[in-house]
Amino acid sequence: MFNLSRYFSTLSFILIVLAAGLLGPLYRYISIQQMTALAEDRNVAMAEVFKNSLGPDLLTLLGNSAARDANSLRLAAEEVALRAKVMALMNNTAVIKIKVYNRLGITVFSTDISQIGESKLDNPGFRAAIGGAVASDLAHRDTFDTFEGSRANVDLLSSYIPMRGDNKAVEGVFELYQDVSPFMRSLYFALWWVTAGLVAVLSALYLMQFLLIRRAQGILCEQEGKIKTARDTLEIQVAARTDELKKANRQLEGEIADRRQAESKLNFLAYHDPLTGLSNRRRFIERMQESIAEAGQRGQRLAILFIDLDQFKQVNDSLGHTVGDDLLIAVSARLSEHVRLIDVLARLGGDEFICLMEAVRNNDEVAMIAEEIIAAFDEPFRLGKHELFLSASIGVSLYPADGDTVVDLMRNADSAMYRAKDSGRGRYHFYTPEMTQAAQKRIRMENLLRRAMENDELSVHLQPQVDAATGSLVGAEALVRWFSPELGNVPPGSFIKMAEESGIIIKLGSWVLREACRQVMQWRSSGFELPQLSVNLSVKQLERPEFIDTLDDILCETGMDPAHLKLEITESVVMAVGNAFDILDRLRSLGITLSLDDFGTGYSSLSYLKLLPVQQLKIDQSFVFGIGINEGDEAIIRSVMALAKSLGFEVVAEGVETIEQAAFLKALGCHKLQGFLHGRAVAPVDFRARWSLG
Helix, strand or coil: CCCHHHHHHHHHHHHHHHHHHHHHHHHHHHHHHHHHHHHHHHHHHHHHHHHHHHHHHHHHHHHHHHHCCHHHHHHCHHHHHHHHHHHHHHCCCCEEEEEEEECCCEEEEECCHHHCCCECCCCHHHHHHHCCCCEEEEEEEEEEEECCEEEEEEEEEEEEEEEECCCCCEEEEEEEEEECHHHHHHHHHHHHHHHHHHHHHHHHHHHHHHHHHHHHHHHHHHHHHHHHHHHHHHHHHHHHHHHHHHHHHHHHHHHHHHHHHHHHHHHHHHHECCCCCCECHHHHHHHHHHHHHHHHHHCCCEEEEEEEEECHHHHHHHHCHHHHHHHHHHHHHHHHHCCCCCCEEEEEECCEEEEEECCCCCHHHHHHHHHHHHHCCCCCEEECCEEECCEEEEEEEEECCCCCCHHHHHHHHHHHHHHHHHCCCCCEEECCHHHHHHHHHHHHHHHHHHHHHHCCCEEEEEEEEEECCCCCEEEEEEEEEEEECCCEEECHHHHHHHHHHHCHHHHHHHHHHHHHHHHHHHHHHCCCCCCCEEEECCHHHHHCCCHHHHHHHHHHHHCCCHHHEEEEEEHHHHHHCCCHHHHHHHHHHCCCEEEEEEECCCCCCHHHHCCCCCCEEEECHHHHCCCCCCHHHHHHHHHHHHHHHHHCCEEEEECCCCHHHHHHHHHCCCCEEECCCCCCCECHHHHHHHHCCC
């Protein structure tokens, strides 16, 4: 085994020695630099003191030096006096020697008289100072002559300092010698302690790491022993397993057969629907690609029939998925009876089926098959105790007229199927190019509507509801309006249905409800009271299990009193939602008023009407329009009023546009009116401006 301890100890020792060898000199260098800078600053300060105290004498000395020879300079009486002043200033300072040079480098003054007259013109320090810079040098002298006498073993910092006149020009140069021996002794003492501390820390670190590595190597040795034991055991087990495999060799053929059977089953599942046994989407697309290639070579035509079951979701929701699966199996069997042997029938998923017809001669042949498929649903499906009636809508696309790829043909058949559903369900429809344009237009509008909710392009308008007897404001219905920068004002009829089909209505409905409640509470805080707010609900909203929680959050967030909120639902919504009665009961328990909108245009079944927890019926505007024109509409309104009176319902009539209509409804006892006669749906600011005065 690799000797981890030995290599680590050697490498660590080398690294620690290198680190100590680098850190020690680095610390000494930095410390000396700092001390030198500090001592230099002190020399500069002392030079400034000499200049301030002896400035005139020094300048005179510098000015007269050029006219004297060396002997006269040395004996001048004024220099003796100047030397006495300098000596006095140097007492009790670290400066032990001073020289003054004129601009020619001649020593004109020195505390050592013997040096007066010497030339320093070529000295680098002098040349730096005469140029305006300060130059210093740190040196050790065994002996050095000072103004007080000779000193031994002294550390000196000599500084050449420019001496400037009143005009800031350099008139001469100071040379100051400062005794820095105390600093150097202190520095070397600190350096010794730092070195000792560093050695101690690195040694302790080395020792701890060495112990850790030794422990790690011990663990590795122990693990090596365990691995060796496990390896020996594994070899024994492998040998035993080899014997077992030899004994089981006779069973291998059986296992291979089972695997082939499993692979065959997996291959079937990969290309077939596990519920109905029909081809799945993958198999259908592959077969369709082959058929398109062959038809292109032979100049033949193909037809794609996209089949979608109508109202299948209601079966799943009301009877459960088990019955729904049984129904899909029965539908598959019945469809197979009406498809030619050369055709391919597949289930795409859910309640969607698709059929490929090859070698089609003409459109009549395709239409005949489509009619047979639709007719196949005339008979009910009997599943146990259930007898279920169902219909199918079919969309047809043709190759090569409607496309030459799988994607185009399937998409176009799907578009034709939706056109068949829009035409009344239980029908078939051939694809036309206008359907693609309509689909593209619908996709564009859907994308714009999604963007509109993010870009504040939507707004809530309010249409007043008035008391039929007095004309006073009793409420308002919140209606969403959309102004698109690309499309302009988009009518609600153009985007509400699209929002429901795409699922956008869930987010849109919550936004309208929240925005309307927020507006009402804002009015209330500013002194304008709206007695009641009406908001329409979509079937998609009621189908969401979290709708009640969302509504409760909106009421809490805005502070809206549930007693002042009315939710309008249509008869079709009630019939479409499986647990509609339970949801409406929960809404009523919150204190919210419920109104049955567009009454008379849907099922209008008295058997469920008397069970609904609603408080209000809303007469559809199509009947109100017929007042004074169609006696049948007037008869329906009278019947609704009588029914509402007997069941204790309040009645609101919408679409009231004339005084005659209002008078007719008032005479029958209608409670509230809504329509252009009393006001269109307008923005909140206009609504308040109109009704705050009334």
